[in-house]
Amino acid sequence: MTDAAELRRRAQEFLAAHPPATTERAAFLKARFDAGLAWVHYPEGLGGLGAPRSLQAVVEAELEAAGAPDNDPRRIGIGLGMAAPTILHFGTEEQKRRFLPPLWVGDEVWCQLFSEPGAGSDLAALGTRAVRDGDSWVVNGQKVWTSGAHAARWGILIARTDPEVPKHRGITYFVCDMTDPGVEVRPLRQITGEAEFNEVFLTDVRIPDAHRLGEIGDGWKVAQTTLMNERVSIGGSRIPREGGMIGPVVEAWRERPELRTHDLHQRLLKLWVEAEVARVAGERLRQQLAAGQPGPEGSGMKLGFARLNQEISGLEVELLGEEGLLYEDWTMRRPEKVDFVGRDAGYRYLRAKGNSIEGGTSEVLLNIVAERVLGLPSEPRTDKDVAWKDLVR
Numbered sequence: 001m002t003d004a005a006e007l008r009r010r011a012q013e014f015l016a017a018h019p020p021a022t023t024e025r026a027a028f029l030k031a032r033f034d035a036g037l038a039w040v041h042y043p044e045g046l047g048g049l050g051a052p053r054s055l056q057a058v059v060e061a062e063l064e065a066a067g068a069p070d071n072d073p074r075r076i077g078i079g080l081g082m083a084a085p086t087i088l089h090f091g092t093e094e095q096k097r098r099f100l101p102p103l104w105v106g107d108e109v110w111c112q113l114f115s116e117p118g119a120g121s122d123l124a125a126l127g128t129r130a131v132r133d134g135d136s137w138v139v140n141g142q143k144v145w146t147s148g149a150h151a152a153r154w155g156i157l158i159a160r161t162d163p164e165v166p167k168h169r170g171i172t173y174f175v176c177d178m179t180d181p182g183v184e185v186r187p188l189r190q191i192t193g194e195a196e197f198n199e200v201f202l203t204d205v206r207i208p209d210a211h212r213l214g215e216i217g218d219g220w221k222v223a224q225t226t227l228m229n230e231r232v233s234i235g236g237s238r239i240p241r242e243g244g245m246i247g248p249v250v251e252a253w254r255e256r257p258e259l260r261t262h263d264l265h266q267r268l269l270k271l272w273v274e275a276e277v278a279r280v281a282g283e284r285l286r287q288q289l290a291a292g293q294p295g296p297e298g299s300g301m302k303l304g305f306a307r308l309n310q311e312i313s314g315l316e317v318e319l320l321g322e323e324g325l326l327y328e329d330w331t332m333r334r335p336e337k338v339d340f341v342g343r344d345a346g347y348r349y350l351r352a353k354g355n356s357i358e359g360g361t362s363e364v365l366l367n368i369v370a371e372r373v374l375g376l377p378s379e380p381r382t383d384k385d386v387a388w389k390d391l392v393r
Helices: 004-017 025-034 053-065 077-090 093-105 219-235 246-255 262-289 297-325 345-356 362-373
Strands: 110-113 129-133 136-143 154-160 171-177 183-188 197-208
Touching: 004 025, 004 053, 025 093, 077 093, 077 110, 077 154, 077 171, 077 219, 136 154, 136 171, 154 219, 171 197, 171 219, 219 297, 246 262, 246 297, 262 297, 297 345, 297 362
Parallel strands: 110 154
Antiparallel strands: 129 136, 129 154, 136 197, 154 171, 183 197
16 A cells, blocks of 8 residues: 555655756656556556545645646546546546546647537436447437636537437447537637636537446436536635635735725625635545545535635635726637636636526525435426427427
């Protein structure tokens, strides 16, 4: 069993052989993956050493202290937080070795082809069709709210392969080549003026059966692994004290005493405490993850993340007064990553509105927490045993 001392030694030996100051960034990252220091809890040969997940922090501390480059996790967050754990859990050995190395290094960006115009909150009602044609599947349909699709090489896709069974049972999970000529990506301009989201049209897209994850018809089961990891990656990311959205507000409060009022002070204290509770709860969740797969608790973290971001950004706009009404740039852009802290208060306020929609709406997550965490009775569902083709739409 690899322990902390052994991992620290490995990291130090790796740094001695690949000095960050003189090693080209891409070469450093590829060597780190090959050395098993990418995801230490992954198997050997797939970026890891089969070590406990909790020991990743030991490696990160050594590399950070040495000034080592990272793999730009905000740009490749969907690949790291959603595609990778799903591929690891359900992929074949060939799929793991093909997709995981360039995913972690950042050579290939991933996107998520789940939501549809007619199946947003009710994801299992999706209508994108995949029809078997020999060793391939022909896919037709539309996906929406696809973050980063304009920069993505691959997409994780769920499609309906059997309309004759109830909606949760007729879905299959695929890896979609975003360079296929049948894939059309169109920007969705958001309230921020930018278009990090997209709508994706799939017209006779051919996906080899070798790019299927899991068994035919088991796509909903595979998708649950993706979704649970997504909510953990959104709501349970590691941040320092006063990191994230609370940071700019606290900084403005300390540096500009003329903006202070008693009411704003009380609200800031309340939100600071809640942000700190969320940070510590996120650390506890990561420790739980070290013992196994993510559970529904990640939904609770994501719920709190959305509410806190919206309340904190609202307080920041009020604190800044007239300045808070300014907006730096309405130019239509298609960014490859989201930067909350590096932008102005107006951007944070507007962009935070999407937090309660993306990664699972707050309404759906409330149901998940109620049913799977608190054990409350589930809502009546009249469509559980109805074939998808017979559902009222």
